[in-house]
Amino acid sequence: MSIKVVYFPFPGRVEPVRLALTLGGIDFEDERVPFEQWGSMKEGVAPKQLPLMHIGDKVIGQSAALMRYAASISKFEGRPLYPTEDALLALQVDEFVDYVSEMFGPLGASFKIEDQAEKEAFRAKA
Secondary structure (H helix, E strand, O other): OOEEEEEOOOOHHHHHHHHHHHHOOOOOEEEEOOHHHHHHHHHHOOOOOOOEEEEOOEEEEOHHHHHHHHHHHOEEOOEEOOOOOOHHHHHHHHHHHHHHHHHHHHHHHHOOOOOHHHHHHHHHHO
């Protein structure tokens, strides 16, 4: 089954997915879409947002879901990166992932601010 990860040409929200697949030795295509091309591309894509993962003929979005999938199919030292057989441990992993996702929203918005003082002030309020 082929896997293709699609995102912008920087780490961002999909980097943990790339890292999990790489750590697990999973072959995947890493498509990095320039901003200039994304506007015309998104009309042909169901979620209309990045990141996306093509798994065979399916297209899936949402970075946390992609991360859980990548970690569940990837093994390191013989163990899956995501605990598929321990519901309590999976819950604890999900809790941490959700914390990181909640922090990324306000922090991510600050990346567009060019003035350093304004950026720091914005992050202090977040």
